[in-house]
Amino acid sequence: MTDHRARRLLVLATFNLCSLGLAGCAAFSPDGGMTAVSDLTSRTIDKDVAFVQTSEGADAIDARVSQLLARTLNAETAVQIALLNNKGLQAAYNELALAETDLVEQSLPPNPVFSISRISGSGASEVERQVVGDILALATLPFRSDIARDQFRQAQLRAAEATLRLANEVRRAYVRAVAGNEMVALLTDAKATAESTAQLAVKLGETGSLNKLDQAREQVFYAETTADLATARQTAASAREKLARLMGLWDGGLDFRLPNQLPPLPRRPQALPSIEADAVAHRIDLQIARLGLNALAKSLNLTEATRFVTLLDLAGISRRTQDPEGAPFRERGFDVQFQIPIFDGGEVRVRQAAETYNLAFNRLTERAVNVRSEARDAYRIYRSSYDIASHYQREIIPLRKIITEEMQLRFSSMQVDIFALLTEARQRLASLRGAIDARQRFFLAQSDLQTAVNGGGTPASGGDNPTTIAAAAPADAGH
Amino acid sequence: MYSRRRFLGTAALVGASALQGRVQAASIPEAPHMDKVVMQPPLHPIGGPDYRPVVTLNGWSLPFRMNGDWKEFHLVAEPVVREFAEGMKVNLWGYNGQSPGPTIEAVEGDRVRIFVTNRLPEHTTVHWHGMIIPSGMDGVGGLTQPHIRPGKTFVYEFEMKKSGTFMYHPHSDEMVQMAMGMMGMVVVHPRDQTFRPVDRDFVFVMSTYRVDPGTYLPHVNEMTDFNMWTWNARVFPGIDPLPVRLGDKVRVRIGNLSMTSHPIHLHGHSFAVTCTDGGWIPESAQYPETTTDVPVGAVRVFDVLADNPGDWAFHCHKSHHTMNAMGHEVRNLIGVSRKDLAKAVGKLAPDSMAMGATGMAMGNMEMPAPDNTLPMMTGAGQFGPIEMGGMFTVMKIREDLARDDYRDPGPYRFPKGTVAYEVTAPATEPARQQPDAVPMKNMKM
Numbered sequence: 001m002t003d004h005r006a007r008r009l010l011v012l013a014t015f016n017l018c019s020l021g022l023a024g025c026a027a028f029s030p031d032g033g034m035t036a037v038s039d040l041t042s043r044t045i046d047k048d049v050a051f052v053q054t055s056e057g058a059d060a061i062d063a064r065v066s067q068l069l070a071r072t073l074n075a076e077t078a079v080q081i082a083l084l085n086n087k088g089l090q091a092a093y094n095e096l097a098l099a100e101t102d103l104v105e106q107s108l109p110p111n112p113v114f115s116i117s118r119i120s121g122s123g124a125s126e127v128e129r130q131v132v133g134d135i136l137a138l139a140t141l142p143f144r145s146d147i148a149r150d151q152f153r154q155a156q157l158r159a160a161e162a163t164l165r166l167a168n169e170v171r172r173a174y175v176r177a178v179a180g181n182e183m184v185a186l187l188t189d190a191k192a193t194a195e196s197t198a199q200l201a202v203k204l205g206e207t208g209s210l211n212k213l214d215q216a217r218e219q220v221f222y223a224e225t226t227a228d229l230a231t232a233r234q235t236a237a238s239a240r241e242k243l244a245r246l247m248g249l250w251d252g253g254l255d256f257r258l259p260n261q262l263p264p265l266p267r268r269p270q271a272l273p274s275i276e277a278d279a280v281a282h283r284i285d286l287q288i289a290r291l292g293l294n295a296l297a298k299s300l301n302l303t304e305a306t307r308f309v310t311l312l313d314l315a316g317i318s319r320r321t322q323d324p325e326g327a328p329f330r331e332r333g334f335d336v337q338f339q340i341p342i343f344d345g346g347e348v349r350v351r352q353a354a355e356t357y358n359l360a361f362n363r364l365t366e367r368a369v370n371v372r373s374e375a376r377d378a379y380r381i382y383r384s385s386y387d388i389a390s391h392y393q394r395e396i397i398p399l400r401k402i403i404t405e406e407m408q409l410r411f412s413s414m415q416v417d418i419f420a421l422l423t424e425a426r427q428r429l430a431s432l433r434g435a436i437d438a439r440q441r442f443f444l445a446q447s448d449l450q451t452a453v454n455g456g457g458t459p460a461s462g463g464d465n466p467t468t469i470a471a472a473a474p475a476d477a478g479h
Numbered sequence: 480m481y482s483r484r485r486f487l488g489t490a491a492l493v494g495a496s497a498l499q500g501r502v503q504a505a506s507i508p509e510a511p512h513m514d515k516v517v518m519q520p521p522l523h524p525i526g527g528p529d530y531r532p533v534v535t536l537n538g539w540s541l542p543f544r545m546n547g548d549w550k551e552f553h554l555v556a557e558p559v560v561r562e563f564a565e566g567m568k569v570n571l572w573g574y575n576g577q578s579p580g581p582t583i584e585a586v587e588g589d590r591v592r593i594f595v596t597n598r599l600p601e602h603t604t605v606h607w608h609g610m611i612i613p614s615g616m617d618g619v620g621g622l623t624q625p626h627i628r629p630g631k632t633f634v635y636e637f638e639m640k641k642s643g644t645f646m647y648h649p650h651s652d653e654m655v656q657m658a659m660g661m662m663g664m665v666v667v668h669p670r671d672q673t674f675r676p677v678d679r680d681f682v683f684v685m686s687t688y689r690v691d692p693g694t695y696l697p698h699v700n701e702m703t704d705f706n707m708w709t710w711n712a713r714v715f716p717g718i719d720p721l722p723v724r725l726g727d728k729v730r731v732r733i734g735n736l737s738m739t740s741h742p743i744h745l746h747g748h749s750f751a752v753t754c755t756d757g758g759w760i761p762e763s764a765q766y767p768e769t770t771t772d773v774p775v776g777a778v779r780v781f782d783v784l785a786d787n788p789g790d791w792a793f794h795c796h797k798s799h800h801t802m803n804a805m806g807h808e809v810r811n812l813i814g815v816s817r818k819d820l821a822k823a824v825g826k827l828a829p830d831s832m833a834m835g836a837t838g839m840a841m842g843n844m845e846m847p848a849p850d851n852t853l854p855m856m857t858g859a860g861q862f863g864p865i866e867m868g869g870m871f872t873v874m875k876i877r878e879d880l881a882r883d884d885y886r887d888p889g890p891y892r893f894p895k896g897t898v899a900y901e902v903t904a905p906a907t908e909p910a911r912q913q914p915d916a917v918p919m920k921n922m923k924m
Binding site: 192193196197199200203204206207208209210406407408409410411412413414415416417418419421422425 | 692693804805806808809810811812813814815816819820822823824825826827828829847848849852854855
């Protein structure tokens with residue numbers, strides 16, 4: 001009797017398992033989830049991404065990278081190289097692949113456990129066979145696979161975010177490295193000028209035309225410029241090194257070529273009236289948080305659904321007992337264990353779930369508010385840094401040029417001393433340095449603006465816990 | 480330029496009606512206007528006693544009309560643009576289109592009536608410097624007359640009591656007005672034409688300006704650091720030469736309304752100062768000179784017999800006064816090798832040329848300069864750059880020049896063998912006398 005019932009239950013479980021398997025079983029995708037990542041990122045940064053899994057793939061990537069490295073890099077090619085060649089990014093893609101394994105695992109029904117036990121002694125023996133299925137796991141399979149799908153989607157977004165973050169970092173590093181080059185070139189020039197005038201000052205000291213005080217005054221520019229040049233060289237080298245790191249280059253790839261100066265400013269700045277809406281729609285961290293909230297909501301329902309049954313193990317029992325005294329006899333039956341939460345009534349866990357959900361909800365809302373503000377701020381910084389850089393480019397530098405030309409005319413017609421030219425050259429140098437700085441700030445701000453709309457600007461957040469969203473790290477001020 | 484015929488016509492028209500007493504506004508004479516900066520031919524008198532007219536260096540004499548026994552002149556005080564030399568124009572104040580104003584010529588004993596119309600943005604007066612006139616005609620605003628307000632015309636009437644060379648300038652906000660170029664010369668010829676006559680008579684006034692390169696207005700508050708040292712508001716090579724026929728007796732009348740004295744030097748001759756704004760110097764008191772210092776606010780007239788043909792430099796002997804715009808805060812670069820200098824300059828001013836390593840001689844280079852300024856030294860002669868500017872010109876004495884011909888005769892054709900020449904000398908150091916090897920008594924050598 002009991003035997004029949006148990007058997008029927010097992011059959012039922014198997015049936016359920018199979019029917020569920022048809023509906024919820026997930027298979028490994030051929031791309032490891034990368035297509036979605038590449039779609040997401042190409043939409044915003046228009047670059048190829050690749051998840052290197054085979055040696056042929058690695059060879060193709062290497063060929064592509066060395067092809068890109070053959071020419072002087074611009075910001076876009078630098079980003080492209082990093083996206084293909086940065087091993088940290090590959091690691092992020094590995095995490096995505098791992099998330100997919102979770103998804104597949106979570107969408108499979110639990111494997112039934114078969115057990116057989118034999119107990120014997122004093123001539124008596126007992127053989128017990130069990131087929132144990134995790135009924136609960138089976139019952140919650142649709143929920144779990146749903147959640148796992150969300151989590152996989154989150155993982156994809158995180159991979160995309162890592163991609164965008166890398167692109168942003170590369171762009172910033174590129175801007176700094178090129179601006180570093182420009183500064184070094186400027187100061188090298190200035191140093192040469194300062195050196196020859198310092199030598200002239202020494203000569204004038206020898207002819208008796210310049211006293212010690214004035215000699216020192218004329219030479220201090222040389223001394224200062226030398227120090228500035230050393231600092232600039234170091235800054236440029238570090239910036240280049242960081243770019244090399246981000247592009248995943250080493251050894252042979254390190255002699256990549258960078259331009260000597262930053263590109264000119266765009267003719268006019270972008271007008272982005274709907275930047276807040278764009279940011280809220282596009283920001284990957286927001287999308288992640290939103291999905292996290294969904295997953296959480298689902299798991300909360302799950303908690304409510306199972307609040308009285310935390311663990312339900314069903315074991316089909318077939319026990320055969322042999323008594324030495326008598327003939328062997330069979331016993332059949334089943335064993336069901338319940339844990340009934342009489343004492344906490346499940347209430348605590350319901351509260352926990354609700355608060356966890358509310359926390360996540362508020363965090364998401366806060367995030368959205370912050371994203372809007374960040375977008376506005378990034379746009380303002382972008383605009384003002386454009387205005388400042390363009391003020392340098394369109395006003396200050398041309399005025400400096402006029403001053404230089406006029407001073408040279410005055411020098412030519414013996415109106416001013418040669419050292420007046422030097423004084424003017426120092427001021428011009430300060431303006432030119434200001435202009436390089438301003439242009440660098442603009443290109444950094446441009447990159448930050450992209451980041452503020454698309455995401456990828458904040459450093460990796462907690463990761464494991466999608467409901468905990470780190471407050472946006474302050475954007476790198478650049479100086 | 481004024482039209483002489485038109486002027487004569489006007490003179491004839493109004494000259495018919497003899498005026499007495501206070502002048503009617505309608506009868507104010509025409510005010511001639513001059514737009515040329517080159518020396519105008521002498522203006523022979525059209526009425527009154529005859530005299531031998533002067534020529535004004537890069538200037539002109541003011542035409543007059545006879546009105547009964549009055550000589551009438553009309554000065555218009557107004558803003559003008561004066562060309563200091565080609566390539567530099569300065570916004571000044573002057574009279575009748577130019578600064579300095581035209582020379583007023585009259586004869587000892589003449590009764591003159593000088594109308595002064597003020598077209599300046601501020602009041603003015605005219606003071607007749609050195610002339611013996613009634614106090615009420617002396618033109619000191621506030622002291623002897625009300626200032627002439629803008630748009631008003633005043634008239635000065637007096638008798639030319641003594642012959643000589645005088646000046647006119649405002650005595651009304653004079654610091655500004657003289658710094659802006661308000662000045663001119665007055666020549667009163669002796670009634671007796673046999674009194675110390677000359678064949679050629681030149682006149683000019685010296686003034687100085689500070690016009691920073693690239694600007695068009697002088698600094699009116701400058702006291703000492705001028706950069707434009709002018710004769711009749713012209714600088715070399717903008718100053719006309721003084722063409723003279725060999726053997727002519729030449730008179731040069733020089734007024735000084737700048738703020739420093741100018742030792743004026745003529746090459747190749749000795750001369751005698753014959754007159755100041757105080758009057759004629761008795762011949763017994765004259766002594767020979769080649770340089771005469773013209774003090775501030777004074778006139779010096781020298782007479783010279785042009786008996787030495789050639790091109791003779793004639794200039795102020797303060798060497799900075801024979802330079803145009805130059806910076807006075809420029810370090811001395813003598814002794815630094817040209818190469819070192821070129822290296823330093825090349826870095827700082829790629830388009831400039833290194834100079835000054837041996838001196839400032841650079842007359843043969845066309846140096847780029849700021850707008851509206853002149854090279855520090857310029858002007859070319861037949862042998863190359865003259866390396867001069869400012870108060871410098873040339874007295875050109877020629878045998879083949881006609882009487883009263885004031886045209887530039889061109890460069891002097893030196894007779895063969897009369898020009899300094901190069902000799903072939905060994906490249907070694909020239910032999911030098913050895914100082915006495917025996918030490919002097921009580922001297923540590």
